[in-house]
Amino acid sequence: MTRRYARAPSSERAYAAVPFNRGAAITLVMGLSLSGVVAPCAFEGGMNGHVFGLYMAEQVIPQLPPNAIVVVDNLSAHHSEDARDAPEARGFIVFDEPQEVADETEDPRSEAEEEPTGIQVWFLPPYSPELSAVEECGSKVKALVRAAEPRTASEVIDAVGHAIGQVTPQDARGWFSDARRARAPRPRSRAANGGSHPSDQPRAGTNG
Numbered sequence: 001m002t003r004r005y006a007r008a009p010s011s012e013r014a015y016a017a018v019p020f021n022r023g024a025a026i027t028l029v030m031g032l033s034l035s036g037v038v039a040p041c042a043f044e045g046g047m048n049g050h051v052f053g054l055y056m057a058e059q060v061i062p063q064l065p066p067n068a069i070v071v072v073d074n075l076s077a078h079h080s081e082d083a084r085d086a087p088e089a090r091g092f093i094v095f096d097e098p099q100e101v102a103d104e105t106e107d108p109r110s111e112a113e114e115e116p117t118g119i120q121v122w123f124l125p126p127y128s129p130e131l132s133a134v135e136e137c138g139s140k141v142k143a144l145v146r147a148a149e150p151r152t153a154s155e156v157i158d159a160v161g162h163a164i165g166q167v168t169p170q171d172a173r174g175w176f177s178d179a180r181r182a183r184a185p186r187p188r189s190r191a192a193n194g195g196s197h198p199s200d201q202p203r204a205g206t207n208g
Contacts, residue, residue, distance in 0.1 A: 001145055001146050001148075001149060001150055001156065001159075002016055002017070002018050002019070002146060002149050003016065003146050003147060003149070004146065019151060023152075023153065024044045024045070024153065025044070025045065025046060026042055026043070026044055026153060026156050026157070026160075027042065027043055027044075027045060027046055027047050028040065028041070028042045028138070028141070028160055029041050029042075029047065029052070029055055030134065030137070030138075030164070031060055031070070031134065032133050032134040032137050032172055032175070032176075033172065034169065034172055034173055034176060035169050035172065036167050036168065036169050036171075036172050037137065037164050037167050037172075038060070038063060039055075039059040039060045039063055040160075040161075040164050041055055041059055042156075042157055042160050044153065047075075047077050048077050048080070049076075049077045049078075049079075049080020049081065049082045049083050050080070050082045051077075052077050052078055052080070052082070052083045053080065053082030053083045053084075053085060053086045054082075054086075056083065056086040056087060057086040057089075061086065061087065061090060061092075064119055066119070067119065068119045068120075069119075069120050069121075069122060070087075070119070070120070070121045070122070071122050071123075071124060071132070072121060072122065072123050072124065073123075073124055073129075073132060074123050074124050074125065074126045074127075074128070078123070079123075087119075087121050092119045092120065092121055093119075093120045093121070094120075094121045095120060095121065095122050095123065130178075130179065130182040131179050131182055131183055132179060133172070133175035133176045133178070133179045134175075136175040136178065137167060137171070137172070137175055140163070140166075140167065140171065141160065141163040141164060141167070142163075144159070144162070144163035144166060145159045145160055145163050148162070148163075
């Protein structure tokens with residue numbers, strides 16, 4: 001792996017060595033909480049339902065606190081039978097649609113019924129990386145790994161571990177805040193309704 005971008009003095013080129021043989025693919029799967037990265041796992045090969053089920057059962061579930069909510073990408077491998085069996089076998093509630101959460105909350109339960117565990121698994125809507133805080137975490141980890149320029153599988157694993165160690169709780173809180181803002185509905189501009197307002201006009205500013 002190597003950097004995607006580089007800097008050089010004006011009118012000069014930036015040079016770097018890029019490996020010709022890409023080698024085997026390495027998959028990194030991890031969770032993210034307000035405290036930082038949870039249950040990181042890197043392995044050669046691609047993700048499938050069986051592997052994700054093992055990851056949930058052996059890495060994620062043992063680390064979950066009471067009343068936790070696990071938000072999962074809407075990847076097909078995450079919906080496989082193995083992936084669903086892992087949390088359901090331990091009594092966790094799996095929600096495929098947000099409406100199911102409201103229905104379950106409104107459904108009255110008799111006192112004779114056994115109380116379910118507070119841990120729930122929610123799936124994000126399809127094609128919604130802006131709602132997943134761990135996507136931004138992955139971007140930081142990948143950038144740090146590329147900067148290390150590892151050339152072997154073992155060097156990649158070491159670089160991943162070092163990059164994950166640089167993810168701070170402040171980073172995690174910021175990424176969750178970004179995901180929450182992306183979920184909030186955006187007000188329509190008055191110009192779209194045929195009107196205009198000074199606040200609708202472009203403004204100059206700086207990015208912090």
